[in-house]
Amino acid sequence: MTDIDLDAVEQWIATMNWTSGATVVIRDYGVLAGILDSAVKARRIARNPARGVDNLPRKQSKSRVYLTHDQVDQLAGAAGEHRILVYVLAYCGLRWGEAIGLRVKHLDLLRRRLAVTENAVQVDNVVHVGTPKSHQSRSVPVPPFLVVELARQCEGRGRDDLVFPGPAGQHLRRPVSTTGWFTRAVEKSGIPRVTPHDLRHTAASLAVSAGVNVKALQRMLGHASAAMTLDTYADLFDSDLDAIGTALDHARSAASVGKVWAEPPAGI
Incomplete structure (x- = not known):
């Protein structure tokens, strides 16, 4: 370990840059840096x-696809038995693991709320249930049109039953990228190519276009702060920049008019 120096690390990164993508290189570098941090703490180096x-390397951020209301309807219509799940993903902004971890007891349809308390993560075909990504439960609003749909979805199920179960009542598995039900629904509906996680981005987009404030959006999505929400979805607030320019122009015009009225006529 004492033989490792900055030059060696940079040469190692340069070699990986030729053979691996930015995400892999950054991840592997983080593992090495973490190990060496521990060595410093233990006074080994x-x-x-x-x-x-x-x-x-720098990761290239991919442009997001935001669906319209009509496109969400088209996708839901093509999703068959998973129609309500598509709506929950697109209008409640849940992550995939949060949605498939929902149980009947987590729904409070009288208040039009659902509680996100579990996150089901699939690792090597095994589903592990834990807390949400932020490790904090949150309450998410349910649009009125979805309340009746969810009530029907839960008919005949016990409080501990999953709202969107897979075979034998177990957790629903993530759709296979090329042959799964989600991909087939996307192709059948004719909408732009999206993933289940893109529906979370769609929920943010539809909420912003409806005038939802950033703090409320942050709470719905379970972000750590409103600043994180703004950083993640800065592109959705471009119209706010136009509004700033318009507001400043109106303010300047109003000030100019006030100045004209305040000046006495010539010769007085």
């Missing part, structure tokens, strides 16, 4: 030679 590298 004086300083972390992995800190201060300048050749880490």
Whole structure:
């Protein structure tokens, strides 16, 4: 470990850059840096030679696809028995694991709320149930049109039963990317190519276009802060920049008119 220096780390990163994508390189670098941080803490080495590298690749952010209300309807109509799940993903902004972890007892349809308290994550074909990504439960609003649909979805089920069960009442598995029900529904509906997680982005887009404030959107999505919501969906607030320019123009015009009225006529 004492033989590792900054040059060696940068050469290692340069080699990986030729063979691996940015996500893999950044992840592997993070593992190494974390190990060396522990070594510094244990006083095995004086300083972390992995800190201060300048050749880490940058991840290219992909442009998001936001569906319209009509496109969500088309996708839901093509999803068959998973129609209500599509609506919950697109209008409640749940992550996939949060949606398939919903149980009947988590729904309070009289108040039009659902409680996100569990997250079902699939790892190597095994589903592990834990807390949501933020490790905090949250209350999510349910649009009125979806209340009746969810009530029907829960008919004949016990409080501990899953709202969207898979075979034998177990957790629904993530759709296979190329042959699963979600991909087939996307192709059948003719909408732009999307993933289940894109429906969470769609929920944010539809909420912003409906005038929902950032703090409420943050609570719905379960983000740690409103700043995180703004950073994640900055592109959805471009119209706010136009509104700022318009507001400043109106303010300047109003000030100019006030100044004209305040000045006495010439010769008085």
